[in-house]
Amino acid sequence: MKHGAVITGLTILLTAGPAFAEGQLNIYNWGNYTSPELIKKFEDTYKVKVTVTDFDSNDTALAKLKAGGHGFDIVVPSNSHVPIFIHEGVLLESRPDQMENFKNVDDRWVNVEWDKGRHYTVPWAWGSTGVIVNTKVYSGDPNTWKIIFDPPEELKGKINVLPEMLDTLGAAIKYNGGELCTDDKEILKKAHATLVAAKPNWLSMDYSNVEKYVKEDFAAGVNYSGAAFRARLQNDKLVYGYPKEGYSLWMDSAAIIKDAKNVDNAKLFLNFIMAPENAGLISSFTRYANGIKGSEAFMPEDMKTAPEVVIPADLQGPGKFDPVCSAEVQALYTRIWTDITK
Known part of the structure; x- marks a missing residue:
């Protein structure tokens, strides 16, 4: 799109009142990750009917979008996959950096490796992938x-792992002394053998797992920090661990899909979630930090000290943001993952 067209469209978008935005918005997001309060507020403000559909991994979302005919307007990929989504041509260059509320994005999250200057994406939430255990x-x-x-024996048969390839395979790579995106054949052989040996001790590979930890159907697992936080609030026997062998930090960001049917409403939504009070609604529900300045004032007080949000000083070193793996490495990992999940 030509620069002038971007500015003209943006001017219309940011000056239009709620009546301009009547219609629909279809969001494709991770399961149990969208605040109902946020959605209701957006619907009431702009008279837009919002539908949310869940996915359980970046690869699932990408495959669905590439297939076409999906009807979605917004998707929320992880930093490790945003460049892949862009390269595959499924994201619209919607220029969030030119939107009114972009001034609220914390400087740390503006020139990010996965979307320099934020031409495609808006911060949604960020956290870590670690271990949850029932003490x-x-x-x-x-x-x-x-x-x-x-x-240990007491956990065998009571473990859940995430179905997102880079989370669980990545953990196995780190456990064997490697880094994510390595193509070291010895490390990958060890990671594969580790997964094969461990799988009989697992109960499931399930994404939507907050309630199952609360009800103690699961006693341990690979989990996301915010999901672990939400589970702990309902069962104080649960703790979240940051593996000393290395663990992933990540940010999920909202983006408009290239073949979206409701682009104007999608742009309104991106601008909407960059307002501190609305980003605060996201965090209050998901229990993750979000990347928007001033949003802390709209979050629960316990988020300021929660160990799932504030990484202990002695465990900060092993945490790293996942890089974007090359297509060749992705193909290698997919072969391993396919073997594990069959």
């Missing part, structure tokens, strides 16, 4: 992938 079942050190890959 009533296991009282040992939670800060290790050993719980998942070489579990």
Whole structure:
């Protein structure tokens, strides 16, 4: 799109009142990750009917969008996949950096590796991928992938792992001394063997798992920090661990899909979630930080000290943002993952 057209469209977008935005908006997001209060507020403000559809992994979302005919307007990929989504031509260059509320994006999250200057995406939430354990079942050190890959007897058959390839395979790579995106054949052989040996000790590979930890259907697992926080609030026997072998930090960001049917409403939504009070609604529901300045004032007080949000000083070192793996490495990993999940 030519620069002039962007400015003209943006002027219309940001000066239009609620009546301009009547219609629909279809959001494709991770499961149990969209605040109903946020959606209601957007619907009431702009007279737009919002429909939210869930996915459980970046690869699932990408495949669906590439296939076409999906009807979605907004998607929320992880930083490790945003460049892939852009390269595959599924995201619209919607220029969030030119929107009114972009001034609220924290400087740390503007020139990010996965979307320099934010021409495609808006911060949604950020956190980590680590270990969750029920201390009533296991009282040992939670800060290790050993719980998942070489579990003690009391945890065998009670473990859940995430169906997102880079989370679980990535954990196995780190457990074996490697870094994500490595193509070191020895490391990958060890990671594959680790997964094969560990799989019989797992109960499931399930994404939507907050309630299952609360009800103690699961005693341990690979989990996201905010999901672990939400579970702990309902069951105080649950703790979240930051594996000393290495763990992933990540940010999920909202973007408009290239073949979206409701582009104007989608742009309104991106601008809407960059307002501190609305980003605060996202965090209040998901229990993750969000990347918008001033949003802390609209979050629960307990988020300021929660160990799932504030990484302990002695465990900050092993945490790294996932890089974007090359197509060749992605193909290697997919072969391993396909073998594990069959």
